[in-house]
Amino acid sequence: MTEPTKTAGASHLDLDEREHTFLDANELVLNMGPQHPSTHGVLRVILKLDGEKVRGTECIIGYLHRGVEKIAEHRTYTMFNPYVDRMDYVAAVSNGLGYCEAVEKLLNIEAPPRANYIRVILTELNRMASHMLWLGTHALDIGAITPLFYTFRDREEILKIYEKYCGARLTTHAFRIGGCQYETYDGFEPDVKKFVAFVTPKIDEYEELLTTNRIWVERTRGVGVLSGPDCIDLGVTGPVLRASGVKWDLRKAKPYAAYSQFQFDIPTGQNGDTYDRYLVRVAEMRQSLRIISQAVEGIPEGPIMAKVPKVLKPPVGEIYHSIEAPKGELGYFIVSDGSTQPYRIRVRPPSFVNLQALDKMVRGQLVADVVAVIGTLDIVLGEVDR
Amino acid sequence: MLQYITGYLNSNVTPGQAGNWVWALIYILLIFLGISLAVMGMVWLERKILAHMQVRLGPMRVGPHGLLQPIADSLKLLLKEDIIPESADKLVFWLAPLMVVIAAFTVFIVIPFGPTHAVTDMNIGILFMLGVSSLGVLGIIMAGWASNSHYPLMGSLRSSAQMVSYEIAMGLAVVSAVLMTSFNAGGSGTLSMIGIVQAQAAQHTWFVFKFFPLGLIALFVFAVAMVAETNRAPFDLPEAESELVAGFHTEYSGFRWSLFFLAEYTAMLAVSSIAVTLWLGGWLRPFSSWHGPALNIPGFWEHAAPMGAVDFAFSLVPAACFFAVAVFAAIGTLRMPKHPLMKIQKGGLGVLALVLAGIGLVLLVPPVRDRIQDIFWFVAKVAVFMYLYIWYRGTFPRYRFDQLMRLGWKVMLPMGLGVLIATAVVGVLV
Numbered sequence: 110m111t112e113p114t115k116t117a118g119a120s121h122l123d124l125d126e127r128e129h130t131f132l133d134a135n136e137l138v139l140n141m142g143p144q145h146p147s148t149h150g151v152l153r154v155i156l157k158l159d160g161e162k163v164r165g166t167e168c169i170i171g172y173l174h175r176g177v178e179k180i181a182e183h184r185t186y187t188m189f190n191p192y193v194d195r196m197d198y199v200a201a202v203s204n205g206l207g208y209c210e211a212v213e214k215l216l217n218i219e220a221p222p223r224a225n226y227i228r229v230i231l232t233e234l235n236r237m238a239s240h241m242l243w244l245g246t247h248a249l250d251i252g253a254i255t256p257l258f259y260t261f262r263d264r265e266e267i268l269k270i271y272e273k274y275c276g277a278r279l280t281t282h283a284f285r286i287g288g289c290q291y292e293t294y295d296g297f298e299p300d301v302k303k304f305v306a307f308v309t310p311k312i313d314e315y316e317e318l319l320t321t322n323r324i325w326v327e328r329t330r331g332v333g334v335l336s337g338p339d340c341i342d343l344g345v346t347g348p349v350l351r352a353s354g355v356k357w358d359l360r361k362a363k364p365y366a367a368y369s370q371f372q373f374d375i376p377t378g379q380n381g382d383t384y385d386r387y388l389v390r391v392a393e394m395r396q397s398l399r400i401i402s403q404a405v406e407g408i409p410e411g412p413i414m415a416k417v418p419k420v421l422k423p424p425v426g427e428i429y430h431s432i433e434a435p436k437g438e439l440g441y442f443i444v445s446d447g448s449t450q451p452y453r454i455r456v457r458p459p460s461f462v463n464l465q466a467l468d469k470m471v472r473g474q475l476v477a478d479v480v481a482v483i484g485t486l487d488i489v490l491g492e493v494d495r
Numbered sequence: 496m497l498q499y500i501t502g503y504l505n506s507n508v509t510p511g512q513a514g515n516w517v518w519a520l521i522y523i524l525l526i527f528l529g530i531s532l533a534v535m536g537m538v539w540l541e542r543k544i545l546a547h548m549q550v551r552l553g554p555m556r557v558g559p560h561g562l563l564q565p566i567a568d569s570l571k572l573l574l575k576e577d578i579i580p581e582s583a584d585k586l587v588f589w590l591a592p593l594m595v596v597i598a599a600f601t602v603f604i605v606i607p608f609g610p611t612h613a614v615t616d617m618n619i620g621i622l623f624m625l626g627v628s629s630l631g632v633l634g635i636i637m638a639g640w641a642s643n644s645h646y647p648l649m650g651s652l653r654s655s656a657q658m659v660s661y662e663i664a665m666g667l668a669v670v671s672a673v674l675m676t677s678f679n680a681g682g683s684g685t686l687s688m689i690g691i692v693q694a695q696a697a698q699h700t701w702f703v704f705k706f707f708p709l710g711l712i713a714l715f716v717f718a719v720a721m722v723a724e725t726n727r728a729p730f731d732l733p734e735a736e737s738e739l740v741a742g743f744h745t746e747y748s749g750f751r752w753s754l755f756f757l758a759e760y761t762a763m764l765a766v767s768s769i770a771v772t773l774w775l776g777g778w779l780r781p782f783s784s785w786h787g788p789a790l791n792i793p794g795f796w797e798h799a800a801p802m803g804a805v806d807f808a809f810s811l812v813p814a815a816c817f818f819a820v821a822v823f824a825a826i827g828t829l830r831m832p833k834h835p836l837m838k839i840q841k842g843g844l845g846v847l848a849l850v851l852a853g854i855g856l857v858l859l860v861p862p863v864r865d866r867i868q869d870i871f872w873f874v875a876k877v878a879v880f881m882y883l884y885i886w887y888r889g890t891f892p893r894y895r896f897d898q899l900m901r902l903g904w905k906v907m908l909p910m911g912l913g914v915l916i917a918t919a920v921v922g923v924l925v
Binding site: 251255319475 | 545548549550551645646728729731732888889890891892894895896897898
């Protein structure tokens with residue numbers, strides 16, 4: 110950690126340093142990814158190693174770049190809606206919510222209360238699905254293979270609800286600008302209630318496998334520590350920020366959809382290490398269940414779609430709207446020139462910003478920790494590269 | 496010649512000691528085949544048991560309940576292209592898997608499956624065993640080095656550090672078991688594998704229960720060290736998939752890779768066998784010093800040397816086990832869905848049930864029963880350890896390298912040393 114951080118130039122690793130002779134070569138440059146089992150997709154990390162110790166890292170991203178933001182400039186506001194699902198594909202519903210709300214703000218319309226309740230239920234289910242996938246893969250990275258199957262078994266139930274609601278499981282395109290396209294299906298409420306009752310003991314099951322597991326605690330405690338001020342400096346948001354003791358959750362700070370009507374806590378950690386991030390996310394799953402139960406109980410009757418013109422022509426202007434996605438603050442900055450197509454859309458993806466912290470977190474730690482830290486940051490490369 | 500071969504049958508020493516090379520070769524062949532089959536069975540069992548722990552079914556397609564999966568797997572491996580990387584050190588690359596396999600198999604020369612069921616018995620048996628089994632690490636270093644690639648190199652470095660440091664704790668635990676053999680009424684200590692089991696028989700206790708809890712602690716140290724020694728979860732750092740792709744055998748494929756695979760499972764069987772021999776009484780059945788009243792019913796059940804009732808009851812266990820598995824398979828046959836495509840599978844499972852029941856019947860024949868018993872108990876105890884291996888893999892995350900080293904040097908080594916000293920002190924005092 111004492112190493113000065115050199116950030117000038119394209120690569121701060123001095124990779125083109127003169128090659129050492131055999132016996133002097135105590136530094137090893139290891140190329141981790143883009144085809145590596147635990148870089149969660151196509152992330153490429155160049156590691157500079159001293160034995161097993163990490164001296165520096167460099168992330169190479171862009172292998173999944175699809176130019177989503179550019180595509181937006183040639184689509185109408187409605188046409189672009191499905192594209193946002195493809196960014197963070199494990200939390201597609203959240204992406205859709207952020208985009209729809211941003212455009213609604215731009216158009217100065219508001220979704221009806223029933224739509225907002227449906228949005229909250231689906232988004233919180235999505236948060237659970239995202240956290241479950243994270244927990245499974247993160248545990249797998251650290252060597253525990255069993256939690257993966259448990260979490261995928263339970264995530265399946267969420268996907269089934271999505272499938273019944275809108276026909277798609279992953280890239281749902283559940284929301285429309287101005288509300289929801291579909292009314293809830295018959296038996297939606299009982300299904301969701303059944304899911305809540307089903308999954309509550311399952312979360313205890315995950316915790317039973319991991320929380321007090323000696324090896325798990327040793328592998329995660331004190332690994333990839335990020336202090337609160339560091340998080341704020343780096344722009345890190347979401348569970349990673351909260352695990353460092355900063356109580357910042359957009360659902361409470363700037364309530365959107367129907368979040369102001371529910372009671373829930375913001376779980377925070379103290380140490381900002383991998384273990385705390387694990388605890389925070391598990392606690393968040395429980396809070397999500399709380400929100401879902403409240404929302405299902407109090408879901409109002411009424412229309413699900415606001416009055417929206419056939420052709421969307423927002424007034425000239427710009428808007429920034431952000432929501433608390435499972436991975437952190439997901440923001441949309443939309444510039445409108447008054448035409449049917451956005452002039453520019455800029456997405457503030459939580460994964461991309463959180464990934465910045467990787468170097469700070471792993472410097473001076475061991476190779477095995479790099480894997481743990483990539484897991485704990487909970488990045489999705491679709492969102493990093495867009 | 497024929498007499499040379501049949502003459503051995505009445506002998507009560509191992510073929511190696513009797514100097515009978517024909518039987519020694521037969522034993523070697525049997526052990527080699529047995530281990531290879533056991534490895535195949537292990538692979539199937541591991542996949543099945545792990546799958547059931549993880550709420551899935553595991554292999555189900557190749558044969559009934561995936562029973563033929565290991566055969567399909569090994570066929571696939573044999574037919575795969577054998578790749579030697581361009582920049583690899585060809586000779587060392589070629590030698591490494593052989594080295595590992597030879598080291599793993601050679602250990603079985605001295606493992607006693609019964610009082611005479613071993614290739615040979617050496618007076619330095621346990622030393623030989625530790626020595627040979629630690630040769631395997633050489634092969635792993637060679638593999639990592641010869642691959643000329645970063646991941647294998649790091650894997651093999653980790654592996655060698657790990658194996659060397661856990662060998663010390665392992666050695667100390669073994670010494671404490673060897674020490675126990677000397678606390679025998681009028682007996683002296685022995686390093687011979689058969690001698691160690693006989694010492695347990697003479698002392699009427701398995702060493703795991705001797706000087707309770709000292710034997711148990713020694714077994715614990717050994718059991719932890721042996722998992723580290725064989726590079727299995729939670730100590731599977733050398734082949735940590737999420738970090739080093741596949742560790743030292745990243746560059747290996749096809750048959751060469753399968754040799755590493757074979758060696759890994761053989762080494763698991765070997766160290767489990769050592770643990771069983773040293774602490775769990777080797778081939779001795781449970782309560783082996785308890786014979787019960789002699790079974791001698793005049794006119795109905797007469798023996799020259801009457802058998803104890805308990806002896807008799809335990810001698811039926813092997814056959815009973817086979818019958819139980821046969822019944823299990825038969826139930827499986829009945830439970831299979833009624834579908835024309837399932838006919839072959841159903842038939843296969845039915846045949847398996849019949850074969851198992853047949854083996855059970857054969858095991859009831861007195862001469863076979865008496866000869867097979869020792870092997871059965873030995874294998875059953877080894878199977879417990881193998882199950883533990885799978886169980887660990889299903890439940891534990893992986894240790895980090897420095898934690899692994901800390902555990903080895905700061906916990907296991909003092910523990911082993913403490914047990915050794917305590918055993919010596921207690922042994923002298925008692």
